[in-house]
Amino acid sequence: MEPNKWKQKWKQLSNLRKWRIWRLKLIDARLYFVSIFVGLLTGLIAVPYHYLLWEFFDIRKAFFTAHYPWYYHVVLFFSLWAILIGVALMVKKMPLIAGGGIPQTRAAINGRIHYDHPFKELIAKFLGGILALSTGLSLGREGPSVQIGSYIGTLVSRWGHILKGERKQLLAAGAGAGLSAAFAAPLSSSLLVIESIERFDAPKTAITTLLAGVVAGGVASWMFPTTPYHLINAVSPGLSFWRQAELYILFAAVIAAIAKFYSLIVPFFQRWLPTLKLSVYTKMLYLLIAAYAISLTETNLTGGGExxxxxxxxxxxxxxxxxxxxxxxHFVFTLLSLSSGLPGGSFIPTLVTGGLLGQLFGLVLVQRGVIGYENVSYMMLVGMVAFLVAVVRTPLTAIVLITEITGHFEVFYPSIVVGGLTYYFTELLQIKPYNVLLYDRMFRSHNPEFPEVEGARYHLYVEIMDGSYLDGKEVDKLTLPNNCIILSIRRDHKTLPAAGETLVPGDQVEIEMDAKDIEKLYEPLVSMANIY
Structure with a gap:
């Protein structure tokens, strides 16, 4: 009777495991459905953000080309100055809305920061980004769109009572949907989350991000049926393979050298400007003088230069x-704009710089009789990919993004070659990705808004997947990295003490670690609970 008793018990446990796995799949389906909802909400907010920026740009351009009397300019100048001061004071009150938003989004996913007031900050980021860019500053719309999406992911996860182990997936999905709404490019938005924000290729994160990105991109495509990038006519130069290889190697080396200078001068400006100890009013005045002077001469160069x-x-x-x-x-103006700390990204100014460098390189080749004028735009698109790879270090995102927004598949393969070469040269020159520089500056440069608390502990929540490394492991026998402790397990709507428990699929595990080790241990610990 004893063997039959054990067989019956084993059968019960087996059925219970099958039920847990089936229930886990239902929970995953719910998460995917919610991610679609996050994408829809992000699109409905980020796309109007994009639309308003275009409208305000057209209004500003019409004003500067209409040759109004001088006193009109006086009124407008002081109005814009008041706007910049208001946005700067808003940023001072809510530091998390400063800059682009990609480093903040990554910090929120990693648990470095918490969105304590996501709804207020969402509104502040939306209004602050529109107002800052509408004054003509050289900033991009993509960073704020990413952070807006992360705020929406946070709000939906709270309102929907999503498990803590899954909240980062919705936050990442919202971030990807924000970029998709900014460019109507769902595939590259998912790649950006994997390469630059989440930095971990868990299938669930990839799926939720792609679903949200497709929905947000659909909203963007409905609002903007055709992107202006499609109007660029890129004609491939009829050169031999070896001749193209020579040019691409040279171009990649030049771009990498310029990116090295860029990676040194931008942090220098961001450290140097605060040391001037100027008041907010004076800083915004100088910044507006630069923006206004450029608007009077070449309005198209303002607002990021797109x-x-x-x-x-x-x-x-x-x-x-x-x-x-x-x-x-454009380069100097972008430096000043990015160093201001006002809401706005660096993605579009980087694309503009890369495209113009590609045009400059193409014109030099035209002078030397290597290519024709009709091929210069082709070099512009390749330059956009190369400089984005060199500065942001996201090769897949850069290659796919340019292909998606321009529709020129003939640039895809040259972009892979030049992007790969540029990435290699940036490795040789030890260029640190710009978003990583900003991320490190938030926590490792004694930034008063984001202090590093000595001895602080962080709680990471992971979900155990069927067939993962942690599946079936006894907590007491697990060997985790130094100072990592499993505190509790959330199972069947109950919180259990970890001691003596065996991990099963669907468990939401709370792991405590030293806060200073988040970046080192985040990916390894999450990978133990996931399946590749």
Whole structure:
């Protein structure tokens, strides 16, 4: 009778495990459905954000091209100054809305920071980003869109009582949906989350991000049926394979050298400007003087410079010296804008710089008789990929993004070659990704808004998947990295003490670790609970 008793018990345990796995799949399906809802909400908020930026740009451009009397300019100047001061004071009150938002989103996923007031900060990021860019600053819409999506993911996870182990997936899904809404590019948005934000390729994260991105991208495509990038006519130069290889190697090396300078000068500006100890009013005044001067001469170069890039891609200049001056002005203006700390990203200014460098390189090749003028726009698109790879170090995102937003698949393979070469040269030059620099600055440079508390502990929540390393392991016999402790297990709507328990699929495990080790241990610990 004893063997039959054990067989019956084993059968019960086996049936219980099958039930847990089936229930886990239902929970996953619920998470995927909620991620679609996150994508829809993000699209409905981030797409109007994009639309308003275009509208305000058109209004500003119409004003500066209408030749109004001087007193109109006086009124507008002081109005814009008041706007910048208001946004700066808003950022001072809510530091998390400063800058682009990608480092903050990654910090929120890693648990470094918490969105204590996500709804208020969402509204502040939305309004602050629109107002800052509408004054003409050289900032991008993509970073704020990413953070707006992460706020929405946070709110939905709270309102929907999502398990703590799954909240980071919704936060990442919202972030990807934000980028998708900014560019109508769902595939590259998912890649950005994996390469730069989540930095962990768990299948669940990839699926939720892609679902949310597709929905948000659908909303963006409905609002903007055609993107201006499709108007760029890229004609491939008819060169031999070896000739193209020589040019691509040279171009990648030049881009990497410029990116090295960029990676040194941007942090220098961001450290140096605060040491001037200027008041908020004075800082915003100087910044607006620069923006207003550029608006009076070349309005398309303001607001990130995207319109200027479009014009050059469709009917660009042939004057190398003039283009070089415009690149220099845009570069310095972007440095000042990014160092202001106002809401706005660096993605679009980086794309613009890369595209203009590609145009400059193409015009030099035209002068030397290597390619024709009709091929310059082709080099612009390749330059956008190369510089984005060099600065942000997200090769897959850069390659797929340019292909998605332009529709030029003939640039796909050259982008892979140049992007790969640029990535290799940036490794040789030891260029640190720009978003990583910002992320490190938040916590390792004694930033008063984000202090590193000595001895602080962090709680990581992971979900055990069927067939993962932790599946079936006894907690008491597990060997975890130094100072990592499993505190509790959330199972069947109950919180159990970890001691003496065996981990099963669907468990939400709470792991405590030293806060200073988050970046080192986050991926290994999550990978133990997931399946690749």
């Amino acid at each position: 319109q200027f890039l479009m014009m050059q891609g469709m009917d660009g200049t042939h004057d190398i010296r003039w283009l070089g001056v415009m690149i220099l002005i």
